[in-house]
Amino acid sequence: MMRGFYTLFIKELMRFWKVSFQTVAAPVLTALLYLLIFSHVLQKQVQPYPGVQYVEFLIPGLAMMSMLQNAFANSSSSLIQSKITGNLVFILLPPLSHFELFLAYVLAAIVRGMVVGAGVLAVTCWMAPPALQHPLWVMVFALLGCGVMATLGLIAGIWAEKFDQLAAFQNFIIVPLTFLSGVFYSIHTLPDIWLRISHLNPVFYMIDGFRFGFFGVGDVSPWMSLCVVFLTFLTLAGSAILLICTGYKLRH
Amino acid sequence: MPDAISFRSIRKQFGSLRALDGVEFTIQEGEFFALLGPNGAGKTTLISILGGLTKPDSGKAEVMGFDVQTHYREARRNVGIVPQELVFDPFFTVRETLKFQSGYFGLRNNQNWIDEILENLGLEDKADTNMRALSGGMKRRVMVAQALVHRPPVIVLDEPTAGVDVELRQTLWDFIKRLNEKGHTIVLTTHYLEEAEVLCNRIAMLRQGKVIALDTKDNLLSEHQSVRSLNIRLSGGNLPRGLHNKLISKQHDQYQIRLSSPEELEWVLAEIRVAGLQILDMGLDKPDLEQVFVATMRRHDAHA
Numbered sequence: 001m002m003r004g005f006y007t008l009f010i011k012e013l014m015r016f017w018k019v020s021f022q023t024v025a026a027p028v029l030t031a032l033l034y035l036l037i038f039s040h041v042l043q044k045q046v047q048p049y050p051g052v053q054y055v056e057f058l059i060p061g062l063a064m065m066s067m068l069q070n071a072f073a074n075s076s077s078s079l080i081q082s083k084i085t086g087n088l089v090f091i092l093l094p095p096l097s098h099f100e101l102f103l104a105y106v107l108a109a110i111v112r113g114m115v116v117g118a119g120v121l122a123v124t125c126w127m128a129p130p131a132l133q134h135p136l137w138v139m140v141f142a143l144l145g146c147g148v149m150a151t152l153g154l155i156a157g158i159w160a161e162k163f164d165q166l167a168a169f170q171n172f173i174i175v176p177l178t179f180l181s182g183v184f185y186s187i188h189t190l191p192d193i194w195l196r197i198s199h200l201n202p203v204f205y206m207i208d209g210f211r212f213g214f215f216g217v218g219d220v221s222p223w224m225s226l227c228v229v230f231l232t233f234l235t236l237a238g239s240a241i242l243l244i245c246t247g248y249k250l251r252h
Numbered sequence: 253m254p255d256a257i258s259f260r261s262i263r264k265q266f267g268s269l270r271a272l273d274g275v276e277f278t279i280q281e282g283e284f285f286a287l288l289g290p291n292g293a294g295k296t297t298l299i300s301i302l303g304g305l306t307k308p309d310s311g312k313a314e315v316m317g318f319d320v321q322t323h324y325r326e327a328r329r330n331v332g333i334v335p336q337e338l339v340f341d342p343f344f345t346v347r348e349t350l351k352f353q354s355g356y357f358g359l360r361n362n363q364n365w366i367d368e369i370l371e372n373l374g375l376e377d378k379a380d381t382n383m384r385a386l387s388g389g390m391k392r393r394v395m396v397a398q399a400l401v402h403r404p405p406v407i408v409l410d411e412p413t414a415g416v417d418v419e420l421r422q423t424l425w426d427f428i429k430r431l432n433e434k435g436h437t438i439v440l441t442t443h444y445l446e447e448a449e450v451l452c453n454r455i456a457m458l459r460q461g462k463v464i465a466l467d468t469k470d471n472l473l474s475e476h477q478s479v480r481s482l483n484i485r486l487s488g489g490n491l492p493r494g495l496h497n498k499l500i501s502k503q504h505d506q507y508q509i510r511l512s513s514p515e516e517l518e519w520v521l522a523e524i525r526v527a528g529l530q531i532l533d534m535g536l537d538k539p540d541l542e543q544v545f546v547a548t549m550r551r552h553d554a555h556a
Contacts, residue, residue: 018343090352251304
Protein backbone atom coordinates (compact mmCIF):
# COMPACT_ATOMS: atom_id res chain seq x y z
CA MET A 1 0.00 0.00 0.00
CA MET A 2 2.77 2.42 0.96
CA ARG A 3 5.14 1.12 -1.72
CA GLY A 4 4.76 4.37 -3.66
CA PHE A 5 5.72 6.41 -0.61
CA TYR A 6 8.68 4.16 0.15
CA THR A 7 9.99 4.40 -3.42
CA LEU A 8 9.70 8.17 -3.57
CA PHE A 9 11.35 8.44 -0.15
CA ILE A 10 14.30 6.27 -1.28
CA LYS A 11 14.56 8.23 -4.53
CA GLU A 12 14.71 11.49 -2.61
CA LEU A 13 17.40 10.09 -0.31
CA MET A 14 19.46 8.88 -3.25
CA ARG A 15 19.05 12.22 -4.96
CA PHE A 16 20.90 14.11 -2.22
CA TRP A 17 23.24 11.25 -1.36
CA LYS A 18 24.55 11.08 -4.94
CA VAL A 19 25.70 14.68 -4.56
CA SER A 20 26.57 14.45 -0.86
CA PHE A 21 29.72 16.50 -1.32
CA GLN A 22 27.49 19.45 -2.02
CA THR A 23 24.47 18.54 0.14
CA VAL A 24 26.24 17.26 3.27
CA ALA A 25 29.96 18.05 3.25
CA ALA A 26 29.55 21.69 2.17
CA PRO A 27 27.13 22.72 4.96
CA VAL A 28 29.27 20.90 7.54
CA LEU A 29 32.31 22.88 6.39
CA THR A 30 30.35 26.14 6.53
CA ALA A 31 29.26 25.42 10.11
CA LEU A 32 32.84 24.62 11.07
CA LEU A 33 34.03 27.94 9.63
CA TYR A 34 31.35 29.85 11.55
CA LEU A 35 32.44 28.11 14.71
CA LEU A 36 36.13 28.84 14.23
CA ILE A 37 35.55 32.51 13.45
CA PHE A 38 32.87 33.34 16.01
CA SER A 39 34.48 31.41 18.83
CA HIS A 40 37.79 33.10 18.14
CA VAL A 41 36.21 36.57 18.18
CA LEU A 42 33.69 36.17 21.00
CA GLN A 43 35.00 33.45 23.31
CA LYS A 44 36.42 35.90 25.84
CA GLN A 45 33.60 38.43 25.76
CA VAL A 46 30.47 36.31 26.05
CA GLN A 47 29.27 33.73 28.54
CA PRO A 48 25.64 33.08 27.65
CA TYR A 49 24.73 30.82 30.59
CA PRO A 50 26.60 30.49 33.89
CA GLY A 51 29.25 27.82 33.52
CA VAL A 52 28.70 27.40 29.76
CA GLN A 53 31.48 28.57 27.48
CA TYR A 54 30.57 30.44 24.30
CA VAL A 55 31.95 27.65 22.08
CA GLU A 56 29.86 25.04 23.89
CA PHE A 57 26.83 27.28 23.53
CA LEU A 58 27.46 27.91 19.85
CA ILE A 59 27.89 24.29 18.73
CA PRO A 60 24.26 23.11 19.21
CA GLY A 61 23.00 26.36 17.72
CA LEU A 62 25.13 25.95 14.62
CA ALA A 63 24.19 22.27 14.31
CA MET A 64 20.50 23.13 14.50
CA MET A 65 20.83 26.02 12.06
CA SER A 66 22.55 23.76 9.52
CA MET A 67 19.90 21.08 10.03
CA LEU A 68 17.06 23.52 9.51
CA GLN A 69 18.55 25.15 6.43
CA ASN A 70 19.35 21.81 4.82
CA ALA A 71 15.97 20.28 5.57
CA PHE A 72 14.43 23.30 3.85
CA ALA A 73 16.87 23.11 0.95
CA ASN A 74 16.23 19.42 0.30
CA SER A 75 12.48 19.43 -0.26
CA SER A 76 12.39 22.84 -1.92
CA SER A 77 15.28 22.29 -4.35
CA SER A 78 14.13 18.80 -5.30
CA LEU A 79 10.66 20.07 -6.17
CA ILE A 80 11.75 23.17 -8.05
CA GLN A 81 14.31 21.18 -10.06
CA SER A 82 11.68 18.61 -11.00
CA LYS A 83 9.24 21.36 -11.91
CA ILE A 84 11.69 23.27 -14.06
CA THR A 85 13.22 20.27 -15.82
CA GLY A 86 9.73 18.83 -16.25
CA ASN A 87 10.44 15.42 -14.74
CA LEU A 88 7.89 16.07 -11.98
CA VAL A 89 5.47 14.54 -14.47
CA PHE A 90 6.84 11.09 -13.56
CA ILE A 91 5.69 11.64 -9.98
CA LEU A 92 2.37 13.25 -10.92
CA LEU A 93 1.27 10.51 -13.34
CA PRO A 94 1.50 7.51 -10.95
CA PRO A 95 -1.20 6.76 -8.37
CA LEU A 96 0.72 8.23 -5.40
CA SER A 97 -1.70 9.57 -2.81
CA HIS A 98 -1.45 13.17 -1.64
CA PHE A 99 -0.26 12.02 1.76
CA GLU A 100 2.39 9.67 0.32
CA LEU A 101 3.79 12.56 -1.69
CA PHE A 102 3.89 14.82 1.37
CA LEU A 103 5.44 12.20 3.63
CA ALA A 104 8.15 11.12 1.18
CA TYR A 105 9.44 14.65 0.51
CA VAL A 106 9.28 15.68 4.16
CA LEU A 107 10.91 12.55 5.62
CA ALA A 108 13.74 12.58 3.08
CA ALA A 109 14.41 16.23 3.91
CA ILE A 110 14.39 15.40 7.64
CA VAL A 111 16.98 12.68 6.99
CA ARG A 112 19.21 15.16 5.15
CA GLY A 113 18.87 17.61 8.04
CA MET A 114 19.77 14.92 10.58
CA VAL A 115 22.76 13.72 8.56
CA VAL A 116 24.09 17.28 8.25
CA GLY A 117 23.44 17.87 11.99
CA ALA A 118 25.34 14.70 12.92
CA GLY A 119 28.16 15.82 10.63
CA VAL A 120 28.36 19.26 12.24
CA LEU A 121 28.43 17.76 15.75
CA ALA A 122 31.04 15.22 14.69
CA VAL A 123 33.48 17.79 13.32
CA THR A 124 32.96 20.40 16.04
CA CYS A 125 32.74 18.36 19.23
CA TRP A 126 36.54 18.20 19.56
CA MET A 127 36.51 21.92 20.33
CA ALA A 128 34.15 21.52 23.28
CA PRO A 129 32.40 18.18 23.85
CA PRO A 130 28.67 18.93 24.27
CA ALA A 131 27.13 18.06 27.64
CA LEU A 132 24.08 16.21 26.28
CA GLN A 133 22.02 16.27 29.47
CA HIS A 134 18.64 15.34 27.93
CA PRO A 135 19.23 13.37 24.70
CA LEU A 136 15.51 12.84 24.23
CA TRP A 137 14.85 16.58 24.01
CA VAL A 138 17.72 16.84 21.54
CA MET A 139 16.14 14.20 19.28
CA VAL A 140 12.61 15.58 19.61
CA PHE A 141 13.64 19.12 18.65
CA ALA A 142 15.96 17.94 15.91
CA LEU A 143 13.22 15.87 14.29
CA LEU A 144 10.45 18.41 14.75
CA GLY A 145 12.60 21.36 13.71
CA CYS A 146 13.67 19.57 10.53
CA GLY A 147 10.05 18.55 9.98
CA VAL A 148 8.91 22.18 10.12
CA MET A 149 11.59 23.32 7.69
CA ALA A 150 11.12 20.34 5.37
CA THR A 151 7.42 21.16 5.17
CA LEU A 152 8.12 24.84 4.61
CA GLY A 153 10.53 23.80 1.85
CA LEU A 154 7.80 21.70 0.27
CA ILE A 155 5.43 24.66 0.32
CA ALA A 156 8.10 26.98 -1.12
CA GLY A 157 8.92 24.42 -3.82
CA ILE A 158 5.26 24.12 -4.78
CA TRP A 159 4.80 27.89 -4.80
CA ALA A 160 7.97 28.92 -6.64
CA GLU A 161 8.02 28.78 -10.42
CA LYS A 162 11.60 29.91 -10.89
CA PHE A 163 14.88 29.41 -9.06
CA ASP A 164 15.10 33.10 -8.14
CA GLN A 165 11.70 32.99 -6.44
CA LEU A 166 12.94 30.12 -4.32
CA ALA A 167 16.21 31.95 -3.64
CA ALA A 168 14.19 34.99 -2.50
CA PHE A 169 12.17 32.77 -0.14
CA GLN A 170 15.41 31.36 1.24
CA ASN A 171 17.30 34.67 1.54
CA PHE A 172 14.48 36.86 2.81
CA ILE A 173 12.60 34.43 5.07
CA ILE A 174 14.63 31.38 6.04
CA VAL A 175 18.04 33.00 6.58
CA PRO A 176 16.74 35.95 8.70
CA LEU A 177 14.52 33.61 10.75
CA THR A 178 17.45 31.30 11.52
CA PHE A 179 20.09 34.00 12.03
CA LEU A 180 17.82 35.99 14.36
CA SER A 181 16.77 33.00 16.41
CA GLY A 182 19.56 32.90 18.95
CA VAL A 183 22.03 30.69 17.13
CA PHE A 184 24.91 33.02 17.96
CA TYR A 185 23.61 34.59 21.20
CA SER A 186 21.21 34.09 24.08
CA ILE A 187 18.20 36.30 23.41
CA HIS A 188 18.35 37.51 27.02
CA THR A 189 21.32 39.61 26.04
CA LEU A 190 19.08 41.53 23.59
CA PRO A 191 17.30 44.86 24.17
CA ASP A 192 13.68 44.45 25.26
CA ILE A 193 12.08 45.10 21.88
CA TRP A 194 14.27 42.52 20.11
CA LEU A 195 13.61 40.06 22.91
CA ARG A 196 9.87 40.39 22.28
CA ILE A 197 10.29 40.07 18.52
CA SER A 198 12.46 36.98 18.98
CA HIS A 199 9.61 35.33 20.87
CA LEU A 200 7.50 35.55 17.70
CA ASN A 201 10.08 33.59 15.72
CA PRO A 202 9.30 29.84 15.75
CA VAL A 203 12.92 29.04 14.90
CA PHE A 204 13.96 30.53 18.25
CA TYR A 205 11.94 27.81 20.02
CA MET A 206 13.52 25.06 17.91
CA ILE A 207 17.02 26.19 18.78
CA ASP A 208 16.26 26.95 22.41
CA GLY A 209 14.60 23.56 22.94
CA PHE A 210 17.44 21.78 21.15
CA ARG A 211 20.01 23.60 23.27
CA PHE A 212 18.08 22.78 26.44
CA GLY A 213 18.69 19.12 25.62
CA PHE A 214 22.44 19.77 25.84
CA PHE A 215 22.74 22.12 28.83
CA GLY A 216 19.51 21.67 30.78
CA VAL A 217 19.08 25.49 30.61
CA GLY A 218 17.27 27.58 28.04
CA ASP A 219 15.69 30.95 27.55
CA VAL A 220 12.19 29.44 27.83
CA SER A 221 10.78 26.12 29.10
CA PRO A 222 11.30 23.19 26.68
CA TRP A 223 7.61 22.34 27.02
CA MET A 224 6.68 25.79 25.81
CA SER A 225 9.09 25.36 22.91
CA LEU A 226 7.64 21.94 22.13
CA CYS A 227 4.12 23.40 21.96
CA VAL A 228 5.15 26.22 19.64
CA VAL A 229 7.20 23.99 17.33
CA PHE A 230 4.58 21.25 17.22
CA LEU A 231 1.77 23.69 16.44
CA THR A 232 3.90 25.30 13.74
CA PHE A 233 4.50 21.87 12.24
CA LEU A 234 0.81 20.95 12.31
CA THR A 235 -0.18 24.25 10.67
CA LEU A 236 2.42 23.96 7.93
CA ALA A 237 1.76 20.25 7.34
CA GLY A 238 -1.95 20.94 7.03
CA SER A 239 -1.29 23.74 4.55
CA ALA A 240 1.14 21.63 2.49
CA ILE A 241 -1.26 18.69 2.28
CA LEU A 242 -4.04 21.06 1.26
CA LEU A 243 -1.86 22.51 -1.51
CA ILE A 244 -1.04 19.02 -2.78
CA CYS A 245 -4.70 17.95 -2.62
CA THR A 246 -5.88 20.95 -4.62
CA GLY A 247 -2.99 20.58 -7.08
CA TYR A 248 -1.95 24.22 -6.54
CA LYS A 249 0.73 25.05 -9.15
CA LEU A 250 1.30 21.33 -9.71
CA ARG A 251 -1.77 20.29 -11.68
CA HIS A 252 -3.12 23.08 -13.87
CA MET B 253 -17.64 -3.71 -20.59
CA PRO B 254 -16.51 -0.14 -19.83
CA ASP B 255 -14.90 2.01 -22.50
CA ALA B 256 -11.13 2.21 -22.28
CA ILE B 257 -11.40 6.00 -22.36
CA SER B 258 -14.35 8.33 -22.29
CA PHE B 259 -14.50 12.11 -22.53
CA ARG B 260 -17.79 13.84 -21.70
CA SER B 261 -18.27 17.54 -22.53
CA ILE B 262 -14.71 18.45 -21.59
CA ARG B 263 -14.08 22.18 -21.48
CA LYS B 264 -10.85 23.90 -20.55
CA GLN B 265 -9.88 27.55 -20.78
CA PHE B 266 -6.35 28.96 -20.27
CA GLY B 267 -6.84 32.70 -19.82
CA SER B 268 -8.51 33.88 -23.01
CA LEU B 269 -7.58 30.72 -24.90
CA ARG B 270 -10.31 28.11 -25.19
CA ALA B 271 -8.16 24.97 -25.28
CA LEU B 272 -11.00 22.44 -25.22
CA ASP B 273 -14.56 23.25 -26.15
CA GLY B 274 -16.98 20.45 -25.32
CA VAL B 275 -14.89 17.45 -26.37
CA GLU B 276 -16.89 14.26 -26.26
CA PHE B 277 -15.96 10.79 -27.52
CA THR B 278 -15.08 7.32 -26.34
CA ILE B 279 -12.39 4.80 -27.21
CA GLN B 280 -13.13 1.10 -26.98
CA GLU B 281 -10.87 -1.47 -25.38
CA GLY B 282 -8.33 -2.89 -27.82
CA GLU B 283 -8.52 -0.02 -30.30
CA PHE B 284 -5.50 1.58 -31.93
CA PHE B 285 -6.72 5.16 -31.95
CA ALA B 286 -5.17 8.28 -33.45
CA LEU B 287 -5.80 11.76 -32.13
CA LEU B 288 -4.85 14.17 -34.89
CA GLY B 289 -4.88 17.91 -35.23
CA PRO B 290 -2.61 20.88 -35.89
CA ASN B 291 -0.45 22.43 -33.17
CA GLY B 292 -2.59 24.06 -30.51
CA ALA B 293 -5.67 21.99 -31.34
CA GLY B 294 -5.90 20.72 -27.75
CA LYS B 295 -4.50 17.19 -28.12
CA THR B 296 -1.94 17.49 -25.35
CA THR B 297 -4.39 19.24 -23.01
CA LEU B 298 -6.81 16.37 -23.52
CA ILE B 299 -4.10 13.82 -22.71
CA SER B 300 -3.03 15.84 -19.66
CA ILE B 301 -6.59 15.72 -18.39
CA LEU B 302 -6.55 11.96 -18.79
CA GLY B 303 -3.39 11.70 -16.68
CA GLY B 304 -4.62 14.15 -14.03
CA LEU B 305 -1.95 16.73 -14.93
CA THR B 306 -4.61 19.22 -15.95
CA LYS B 307 -8.05 19.70 -14.45
CA PRO B 308 -10.95 20.38 -16.82
CA ASP B 309 -13.17 23.40 -16.09
CA SER B 310 -16.16 21.16 -16.69
CA GLY B 311 -16.90 17.70 -18.01
CA LYS B 312 -15.72 14.27 -17.05
CA ALA B 313 -12.96 11.94 -18.19
CA GLU B 314 -12.70 8.24 -17.37
CA VAL B 315 -10.09 5.53 -17.87
CA MET B 316 -11.43 1.96 -17.82
CA GLY B 317 -14.55 3.29 -16.07
CA PHE B 318 -12.64 5.21 -13.36
CA ASP B 319 -13.13 8.96 -13.10
CA VAL B 320 -9.72 10.61 -13.39
CA GLN B 321 -10.53 13.00 -10.55
CA THR B 322 -12.69 11.18 -8.03
CA HIS B 323 -10.98 7.77 -8.52
CA TYR B 324 -7.62 9.11 -9.55
CA ARG B 325 -5.56 6.25 -8.14
CA GLU B 326 -7.45 3.52 -10.04
CA ALA B 327 -7.57 5.66 -13.18
CA ARG B 328 -3.82 6.28 -13.13
CA ARG B 329 -3.03 2.61 -12.51
CA ASN B 330 -4.85 1.84 -15.75
CA VAL B 331 -3.09 4.27 -18.03
CA GLY B 332 0.50 4.77 -19.14
CA ILE B 333 1.23 8.15 -20.71
CA VAL B 334 4.33 9.08 -22.69
CA PRO B 335 4.53 12.88 -22.41
CA GLN B 336 5.43 14.90 -25.47
CA GLU B 337 8.30 16.88 -23.97
CA LEU B 338 11.61 15.13 -23.61
CA VAL B 339 12.13 15.07 -19.84
CA PHE B 340 14.32 12.94 -17.59
CA ASP B 341 15.84 12.82 -14.11
CA PRO B 342 19.59 13.47 -14.48
CA PHE B 343 20.45 11.86 -11.14
CA PHE B 344 19.76 8.27 -12.13
CA THR B 345 20.55 5.46 -14.56
CA VAL B 346 18.00 3.93 -16.93
CA ARG B 347 17.44 0.92 -14.68
CA GLU B 348 17.12 3.04 -11.54
CA THR B 349 14.62 5.27 -13.34
CA LEU B 350 12.48 2.27 -14.30
CA LYS B 351 12.73 0.71 -10.84
CA PHE B 352 11.55 3.94 -9.24
CA GLN B 353 8.72 4.26 -11.73
CA SER B 354 7.59 0.70 -10.90
CA GLY B 355 7.69 1.53 -7.21
CA TYR B 356 5.52 4.61 -7.66
CA PHE B 357 2.91 2.29 -9.13
CA GLY B 358 3.17 0.03 -6.08
CA LEU B 359 5.15 -2.73 -7.83
CA ARG B 360 7.88 -4.51 -5.93
CA ASN B 361 9.45 -7.26 -8.02
CA ASN B 362 9.17 -5.93 -11.52
CA GLN B 363 12.62 -6.92 -12.73
CA ASN B 364 11.51 -9.42 -15.38
CA TRP B 365 9.09 -7.03 -17.02
CA ILE B 366 11.64 -4.20 -16.88
CA ASP B 367 14.16 -6.47 -18.65
CA GLU B 368 11.55 -7.35 -21.26
CA ILE B 369 10.76 -3.68 -21.92
CA LEU B 370 14.47 -2.81 -22.12
CA GLU B 371 15.01 -5.59 -24.65
CA ASN B 372 11.97 -4.69 -26.74
CA LEU B 373 12.97 -1.05 -26.93
CA GLY B 374 16.62 -1.79 -27.67
CA LEU B 375 17.80 -0.39 -24.34
CA GLU B 376 19.60 -3.44 -22.85
CA ASP B 377 23.05 -1.94 -23.46
CA LYS B 378 22.07 1.33 -21.84
CA ALA B 379 20.47 -0.10 -18.68
CA ASP B 380 23.26 1.11 -16.40
CA THR B 381 23.97 4.36 -18.23
CA ASN B 382 23.08 7.64 -16.56
CA MET B 383 20.10 9.36 -18.18
CA ARG B 384 22.22 12.46 -18.85
CA ALA B 385 24.56 10.48 -21.11
CA LEU B 386 21.81 9.23 -23.45
CA SER B 387 21.03 10.68 -26.86
CA GLY B 388 17.65 12.29 -27.46
CA GLY B 389 16.28 9.18 -29.17
CA MET B 390 17.41 6.94 -26.32
CA LYS B 391 15.85 9.26 -23.75
CA ARG B 392 12.62 9.03 -25.71
CA ARG B 393 12.79 5.23 -25.50
CA VAL B 394 13.21 5.43 -21.72
CA MET B 395 10.13 7.65 -21.53
CA VAL B 396 8.16 5.00 -23.40
CA ALA B 397 9.54 2.36 -21.03
CA GLN B 398 8.51 4.45 -18.02
CA ALA B 399 4.94 4.58 -19.28
CA LEU B 400 4.86 0.78 -19.64
CA VAL B 401 6.38 -0.37 -16.31
CA HIS B 402 2.99 -1.05 -14.74
CA ARG B 403 1.58 -2.89 -17.80
CA PRO B 404 -1.26 -0.40 -18.23
CA PRO B 405 -4.29 -1.60 -20.23
CA VAL B 406 -4.40 1.85 -21.86
CA ILE B 407 -1.25 3.34 -23.40
CA VAL B 408 -1.18 6.96 -24.57
CA LEU B 409 1.71 8.23 -26.69
CA ASP B 410 1.88 11.97 -27.27
CA GLU B 411 4.01 12.43 -30.38
CA PRO B 412 6.45 9.67 -29.46
CA THR B 413 8.32 9.81 -32.76
CA ALA B 414 8.84 13.58 -32.97
CA GLY B 415 12.45 14.08 -34.00
CA VAL B 416 13.58 10.47 -33.68
CA ASP B 417 15.30 8.26 -36.22
CA VAL B 418 13.75 5.61 -38.44
CA GLU B 419 15.22 2.75 -36.42
CA LEU B 420 13.51 3.82 -33.20
CA ARG B 421 10.23 4.36 -35.00
CA GLN B 422 10.37 0.81 -36.32
CA THR B 423 11.37 -0.67 -32.94
CA LEU B 424 8.77 1.36 -31.13
CA TRP B 425 5.88 0.60 -33.45
CA ASP B 426 6.69 -3.12 -33.60
CA PHE B 427 6.55 -3.27 -29.82
CA ILE B 428 3.41 -1.14 -29.54
CA LYS B 429 1.69 -3.22 -32.23
CA ARG B 430 2.45 -6.39 -30.29
CA LEU B 431 1.02 -4.82 -27.13
CA ASN B 432 -2.10 -3.84 -29.08
CA GLU B 433 -2.44 -7.41 -30.33
CA LYS B 434 -2.29 -8.58 -26.71
CA GLY B 435 -5.30 -6.37 -25.96
CA HIS B 436 -3.79 -3.07 -24.82
CA THR B 437 -5.66 0.00 -26.01
CA ILE B 438 -3.35 2.43 -27.79
CA VAL B 439 -3.92 6.15 -28.26
CA LEU B 440 -1.47 8.06 -30.36
CA THR B 441 -0.96 11.63 -31.43
CA THR B 442 1.47 12.28 -34.23
CA HIS B 443 2.34 14.73 -36.97
CA TYR B 444 3.46 11.86 -39.20
CA LEU B 445 0.09 11.03 -40.71
CA GLU B 446 1.45 8.05 -42.60
CA GLU B 447 2.17 6.44 -39.21
CA ALA B 448 -1.40 6.96 -38.10
CA GLU B 449 -2.65 5.64 -41.44
CA VAL B 450 -0.66 2.42 -41.16
CA LEU B 451 -1.24 1.76 -37.47
CA CYS B 452 -4.60 3.08 -36.35
CA ASN B 453 -8.09 1.81 -36.94
CA ARG B 454 -10.04 4.80 -35.66
CA ILE B 455 -9.29 8.50 -35.77
CA ALA B 456 -10.45 11.72 -34.11
CA MET B 457 -9.46 15.06 -35.59
CA LEU B 458 -9.28 18.04 -33.31
CA ARG B 459 -9.23 21.71 -34.28
CA GLN B 460 -9.43 24.69 -31.94
CA GLY B 461 -10.54 22.48 -29.06
CA LYS B 462 -13.34 20.76 -30.95
CA VAL B 463 -13.68 17.29 -32.44
CA ILE B 464 -14.30 17.95 -36.13
CA ALA B 465 -14.06 14.36 -37.41
CA LEU B 466 -14.46 11.04 -35.64
CA ASP B 467 -14.65 7.81 -37.60
CA THR B 468 -12.84 4.65 -38.59
CA LYS B 469 -9.84 5.18 -40.79
CA ASP B 470 -11.50 3.24 -43.64
CA ASN B 471 -14.61 5.41 -43.53
CA LEU B 472 -12.60 8.61 -43.51
CA LEU B 473 -10.54 7.46 -46.47
CA SER B 474 -13.50 6.21 -48.50
CA GLU B 475 -15.40 9.44 -47.86
CA HIS B 476 -12.65 11.20 -49.75
CA GLN B 477 -12.26 8.42 -52.32
CA SER B 478 -13.68 10.55 -55.11
CA VAL B 479 -10.88 13.07 -54.65
CA ARG B 480 -7.85 11.88 -56.59
CA SER B 481 -5.06 13.55 -58.37
CA LEU B 482 -3.37 12.92 -61.69
CA ASN B 483 0.42 13.16 -62.01
CA ILE B 484 1.45 13.76 -65.58
CA ARG B 485 4.63 14.66 -67.52
CA LEU B 486 4.11 16.55 -70.75
CA SER B 487 6.21 17.63 -73.69
CA GLY B 488 5.45 19.90 -76.61
CA GLY B 489 4.18 22.91 -74.65
CA ASN B 490 2.56 24.17 -71.46
CA LEU B 491 -0.55 22.92 -69.73
CA PRO B 492 -3.68 24.00 -71.64
CA ARG B 493 -5.35 27.10 -70.18
CA GLY B 494 -8.59 25.22 -69.48
CA LEU B 495 -6.79 23.01 -66.92
CA HIS B 496 -5.12 25.80 -64.93
CA ASN B 497 -7.81 25.92 -62.24
CA LYS B 498 -7.27 22.19 -61.63
CA LEU B 499 -3.52 22.51 -61.14
CA ILE B 500 -2.25 21.53 -57.68
CA SER B 501 1.49 21.80 -58.34
CA LYS B 502 4.02 22.07 -61.17
CA GLN B 503 7.66 21.06 -61.32
CA HIS B 504 9.44 21.48 -64.70
CA ASP B 505 7.35 19.38 -67.09
CA GLN B 506 5.55 17.52 -64.29
CA TYR B 507 2.02 18.56 -63.32
CA GLN B 508 -0.29 17.45 -60.52
CA ILE B 509 -3.93 17.94 -61.48
CA ARG B 510 -6.91 17.62 -59.15
CA LEU B 511 -9.72 15.30 -60.25
CA SER B 512 -13.07 15.99 -58.55
CA SER B 513 -14.39 12.66 -59.87
CA PRO B 514 -12.89 9.71 -61.78
CA GLU B 515 -14.89 10.71 -64.88
CA GLU B 516 -12.99 13.96 -65.10
CA LEU B 517 -9.91 12.02 -66.19
CA GLU B 518 -11.18 11.57 -69.76
CA TRP B 519 -11.92 15.27 -70.14
CA VAL B 520 -8.42 16.20 -68.89
CA LEU B 521 -6.77 13.80 -71.33
CA ALA B 522 -8.92 15.15 -74.18
CA GLU B 523 -7.85 18.73 -73.38
CA ILE B 524 -4.21 17.64 -73.51
CA ARG B 525 -4.70 15.82 -76.84
CA VAL B 526 -6.49 18.79 -78.39
CA ALA B 527 -3.60 21.07 -77.35
CA GLY B 528 -1.29 18.77 -79.28
CA LEU B 529 0.83 17.81 -76.26
CA GLN B 530 2.60 14.50 -75.71
CA ILE B 531 2.22 12.48 -72.51
CA LEU B 532 5.63 11.21 -71.32
CA ASP B 533 4.44 9.60 -68.08
CA MET B 534 1.33 9.55 -65.93
CA GLY B 535 -0.11 8.07 -62.74
CA LEU B 536 -3.08 8.39 -60.38
CA ASP B 537 -2.79 9.13 -56.65
CA LYS B 538 -5.24 7.59 -54.20
CA PRO B 539 -6.22 9.81 -51.28
CA ASP B 540 -4.15 9.26 -48.18
CA LEU B 541 -4.75 10.33 -44.60
CA GLU B 542 -2.78 13.49 -45.16
CA GLN B 543 -5.14 14.63 -47.91
CA VAL B 544 -8.16 13.68 -45.80
CA PHE B 545 -6.67 15.65 -42.92
CA VAL B 546 -6.02 18.74 -45.02
CA ALA B 547 -9.48 18.55 -46.62
CA THR B 548 -11.17 18.14 -43.23
CA MET B 549 -9.29 21.09 -41.72
CA ARG B 550 -10.13 23.27 -44.76
CA ARG B 551 -13.79 22.30 -44.61
CA HIS B 552 -13.90 23.18 -40.91
CA ASP B 553 -12.24 26.54 -41.51
CA ALA B 554 -14.66 27.34 -44.33
CA HIS B 555 -17.61 26.72 -41.99
CA ALA B 556 -16.05 28.46 -39.01
